Amino acid sequence: MILISVIAVVLARLKPSDTKPIEAIRNNTRNSVASTGLTLLDNKTWNMHVFSQNSTGQIALQVSLDGKTFEPPTNVSLTIPPRVGSPISATAEQDSQTHVIMLNLFYISGINNVTMSALTCAEGSAKCGTINNCLLPTAIPVSHETGLAAVNVNNSQDWRVYYHDQSGFISQLQGNASGFNLGSRIGGEGLNGSDITAVNIDSTTNNIHVFYTDMLTQALFTLQYQKHWTTPRPVSNARVANWNPYSGFGSAYRPFSDQLHVYYTGLDKGIYEFVLNGTDATDTSFQPQPDGTRPxxxxxxxxxxxTAVGWKDQIRFFQPARGRLVMGELNDTTWGEVFVDMITTGSQIMA
Known part of the structure; x- marks a missing residue:
């Protein structure tokens, strides 16, 4: 009798509210992208950095020195080559003494190795050089089909890196300029082959939100850290429009409106956005359905x-489209979209 009851509960949880099945489509042709940004020490200049991997595994970097236009892309010099189709993530910080900007690129290399590359750029320059490239050992082995997300703490060389371990659970590497720990499991069993995104709402006190696909329900779930990790919970309890459990995810925060934005690519190739208004409480809810009506x-x-990044009342997201890199831009309440190569210095491309 107990066994029958347990089976009934599991079946009830698996049964969707709509009888139409979800057609899960794996992303086996990933062109990984990652973005990061920071306000410089002058408290007014915004820099953005966008990394993208091509079909041969090469990772390129494109820098915006004003938050509006980009410099031409350059290849990142790596002594440890990334896996083709590796997930990538990035963080940025500026040294208060030298004003040098440090970029930290995280990716997967070899046999499931989390790998970090540190790049430095002079303030006001798009020329960034690699100063270190190393493996991050883990006591909790990394899944072959892991997602990857990274944030930093206090806008400094203090990082948190999230990945799927071999059992599918979300695990965290914690490190600083002195080195990394060997990892710890923070909870939440993710779907093998799905993505992870994370954003630190308050880098000083740490209000970290991690998003991933739940293994059992195949829905978008979230974990939140404020002194301790919350219990994993779904972003929406409703059947989500054009949801694909294997979608790429991006997330960003707008401090002026206290809004957290989460993006995914739907089964129709469209871009969908969840928005959370108010981020301090652990019991606040996202809207039940994402918005897919934007231009x-x-x-x-x-x-x-x-991938997405936010500051003030601004959001930018980046995605491969038509063989190019497209940027969606939210300025206060107005959305627009442009190809990055159209706003790149020296470009002759008009459309």
Whole structure:
């Protein structure tokens, strides 16, 4: 009798509210993208940095020195080559003494190795050089099909890196300029082959939100850290429009409006956005359905990777589209979209 009851509960949890099945489509042609940004020490200049991986595994970096236009892309010099199709994530900080900007690129290399590359750029320059490239050992082995997300703490060389371990659980590496620990499991069993995104709402006190696909329900779930990790919970209890469990995810925070934005690429190749208004409480809820009505173009393929960054009342997201890199931009309440190569210095491309 107990066994029958347990089976009934599991079946009830698996049964969707709509009888139409979800067609899960794996992203096996990932062109990974990652973005990061920071306000410089002058408290007014915004820099953005966008990393993208091509089909051969090469990772390129494109820098915006004003938050509006970009410098031409350059290849990142790596002594440890990334896996083709590796997830990538990045953070940025500025040294208060030298004013040098440090970029930290995280990716997967070899046999499931979390790898870090540190790059430095002079303030006001788009020329960034690699100063270190190293493996981050883990006591909790990394899944072959892991997602990857990273944030920093107090806008300094203090990092948290999130990945799927071999059992699918979300695990965290914690490190600083002196080195990293060997990892710890923070909870939440993720779907093998799905993505992870994370954003630190308050870098000083640490209000970290991690998003991933739940293994059992295949829904978008979130974990939140404020002194301790919360119990994993779904972003929405409703059946989500054009949801693909293997979608690329991106997330960003707008401090002026206290809004957290989460993006995914739908089964129709469209871009969808969840918004959370008010981020301090652990019991606040996202809207039940994402918004897919914005004037955004289609991605190149179902489940395409997407990355986002936010500041003040601004959001930017980046995604491969039509064989190029597209940028969606939210300025206060107005959305727009443009190809990055159209706003790159020296570009002759007009459309």
């Amino acid at each position: 955004w173009g289609e991605a190149d393929y179902v489940g395409a990777d997407i």
